[in-house]
Each structure stands twice: as C-alpha cells, then as structure tokens.
Amino acid sequence: FSRALATTxxxxxxxxxxxxxxNVxxxxGLGLMQFTGTTVIAEKLNYWRYLSHFRCVHRGAFFAEMRTT
Incomplete structure (x- = not known):
C-alpha cells in the first residue's frame, strides 16, 4: 500500500x-476545450459584492476565440 501511495x-x-x-x-487532457481561466476569484468583503461575482456567465476562452459567422 505504501508503494502505491508513493507512486500516485x-x-x-x-x-x-x-x-x-x-489554469489546469x-x-x-480531461476532454476540456480550455485550460485557462476556469476559476472565479470571489472575495467575501460584503455579501452583495460576493454575489455579484456569480451574476455573469462566462462561456470560456474557447468561445471567445472561436470565429464563426
């Protein structure tokens, strides 16, 4: 068991x-489309400011760089 634990x-x-x-x-590869910008840093200085961090939905760097018409 200790050998398996040491090699993990x-x-x-x-x-x-x-x-x-x-960054991941x-x-x-985990099947992810992006490896950067995947966390939201939320500071809990005040309750409403804390909730405002989660108000916007960001679809990620992959969709921001995608060029479609």
Whole structure:
C-alpha cells in the first residue's frame, strides 16, 4: 500500500495551482476545450459584492476565440 501511495500523483499541488491561477495541469487532457481561466476569484468583503461575482456567465476562452459567422 505504501508503494502505491508513493507512486500516485499529488493532487493537492495541482488543486492549489488550479485555484490560484485558474489554469489546469493535466496529463490526459480531461476532454476540456480550455485550460485557462476556469476559476472565479470571489472575495467575501460584503455579501452583495460576493454575489455579484456569480451574476455573469462566462462561456470560456474557447468561445471567445472561436470565429464563426
């Protein structure tokens, strides 16, 4: 068990990086269309300002860069 535990990938450092920067580090790709800008930083200084962080829906960098007519 200890050998299996030692060879596993450390998920905590990846989650810390994801929450701090919003960028995903993955070996498999996870089937995601974007790897940057996936987190919302919300500061809870005041309740209404905290809720205003979630008022807008962002579809992601993939849709912002997509060129369709």
């Amino acid at each position: 990938w450390d998920i905590t450092s990846a989650m810390n990086y994801f929450l701090a920067t919003g 580090i993955t070996k498999s």
